[in-house]
Amino acid sequence: MVVGAFMKDVIVAGRVPEGVTEKDLFGGVSHKPLLDLPHDYDMKTALAPHIERADGFVVLPGSDPLLTTSLLIGYQFQNPEVRGKPMVIYSPDDKPSPYVELIQTLRERGFVHQPEEQFYTVAKTIAEIPEKLNNGFGVPSGPKVEGHEDDPVYKDLVDRINREGASKTRPERNVAVFCSASNKNPHYLNMARETGQMLADNGYGMVFGGSNVSMMGEVAAGVHDRGGYVTGVTIPLFFGKEVQADQDKIDIDNIRIVSDIYERMHTMIDESDALVVLPGGIGTAQEMLAVMHMRDQDPELAAKPVVLYSEGGFWHGLQQMMEEYGYKEGVHFNVVDNQKDLNKVLDDGIPPANNAKPAGDTPPTAKRLASGPDIAPLRPRNPSANGRQPKDPKADRRTSARPVEAPRQRRAP
Template identity: 30%
Template sequence: MAKVRLSGTITGAHDPHRSTRAKLLYLLYDAGWDIYNSNGDQRITLSNIEKKITEADGFVFTPGASLEDMFKAVSVFVGYQTLDKHLRGKPTVILNSDGSWDPFYGVLGHLHKLGTIKQEFREFLLSADTPESVLTTLTGAWQTGVPDAGREKIEDSMMPQVVDEPPPSHLLGNVCVFCSATLEEESYLSDGESVGRAIARAGFGCISGAGKSGIMGAVVKGSVDAGGWTGGSNVPHIIELEGLPKGLSSFWLRPDIYTRMEVMIEHSNAFVIMPGGAGTFQELLALMIFRQQGNPLMQDKPVVIYNRQNRNGIGFWDPLIDLLDGVCQPGEFVVATEMEDILPAIQSRLPQVVSNAS
């Protein structure tokens, strides 16, 4: 029988979403679906999320969207975008009867307008208003399949050569830049090179998702051209879509995007969120979840969101910052609206000159 994975956690007998979940369980089970996480007590981590995705045949997200729920939903979408074979043909439905998913959809809609999300995301993350419509939507999507993401491979499937040059002892630490690998507008690429160059000149190593294209490739180029140490991580099926940049000092090949994120976080002392798409949204949510869980991988590591302003004063990340303001505590991240403010924001928040041993 097909298996569907439910999101969400029921906090007790008086949880307002308990009856909705009970109705969902009945309808899905009665229609022939087996159900993972029926009690809402399974935790998803970067280490196990790929396994959880692999073992399910479809996904249903429930009302009461939490930071963790949104991370899981955008992770599924990123999997669709990057042609993850483990998501092939597996539909996703979001029950948004309480409107708690509206800010999440708002971020994706904003990024779609800006061009960093090319796909019509609502065709992949299907919305439903009632438990009954969840069943109808899920059944229909199970029969018709998931839409094509419209991407093609640019590299063959040969494994890249792994390089591992340790950071030099004089580095103050490593700054990780999360950003778009598809945005090719010249002014954004110039920003990427400037950030990579500034990181190197300030005495930091530069870590990225090791993509050759877009802002990500520009960041690496800026760091390499300035003589900086550069590290990065990527996975085989994304390398086939985006290629690898030249000049990486260290490269960590990982089997999935979640262990890729984990190794990048582990090797970094600070984070910059540049303009990006669903993947950058996903990565920032992972940082915030780690921070709220007290994960030692995020201890004393500042997160700076570069909220690039357009000519009308609208920030690239305005909807995302609004979303985070509703679920994060003050100080969990800082916003910079000017390029020259990014490095000072990092330097002023690092507890001390850090060792490159991390």
């Protein structure tokens, strides 16, 4: 018996195979497929409401990877926006879905601990989709994760970190690093520390998510091992749980607290000259895809190298889903599997430094906290440009240093 066989709003993400109809996907139930978001949608104001208004999700080849990984994060933490909503991934035996491969890899390597059935149901044929979709409506996919109130942001600790780092000079060239804040495997911890050491040895400052735990803590410690400069960007909740809660060793020279994860990603990207994605969980994959999404809309960002560190094929599933969507290795991003190649990509892609910027260029974060949690952004933003203020390319050293590659063109459905 098919449960919940009444009209629902369903996001059908990806390309519907030739000859497949809505009846094939929905089994004769008149569900309403939601229209795709426009190509230049804003992550904060458009993506989250789009997910929230849907009752279920069908993922086909060529789906928007940022949308799909955002769904996976929602299922991982059982966010109310997705709880009780089925997600069916079409993954035939002859061509498995890269999303299924991604979750399997992350589970095998200790970056995801929830069972696969908490995230999605696999349909190996089109004919299996309707029953799996309709039987999933209203059925929670995992235990509810209780929310946490934001821990108070202790201004004295913010002031202390920024005061102690004020005597150091922030390098002109900075690299943003995205990685795990939960994995404890010594191999990956060592990889992160070596990456931080390499960045400092080559004169780069580092911008990261502002945590002192797991790989994030190790990459910052590696930069400090070599006397380098670390800028942390985080939100009040993460600051309380990942920094304030363990103050024994904080390898951060300037900490910036912003209002939400979207502003966090924008700030990390704005303040860096290149972006490196080390092994991590679903959140790290989402950050990589957010970078690619913003890269489509910002010529300045398109000039910054984006590097996927995929030792042992770690990010093969992520790479596949990006290429399925139209992002190409060697065109839109680089893939390396060792420190030597990572260093070469950064050295070739980042223009030489001119003059170092003093650490005091950015006002102390504590000043921005005075008015409460709604913290003012670091820079004025233009909502029509996906929340980013366009710059005069003639005044930007990155644009004059090398040609700016045209943003990716989305494949036709």
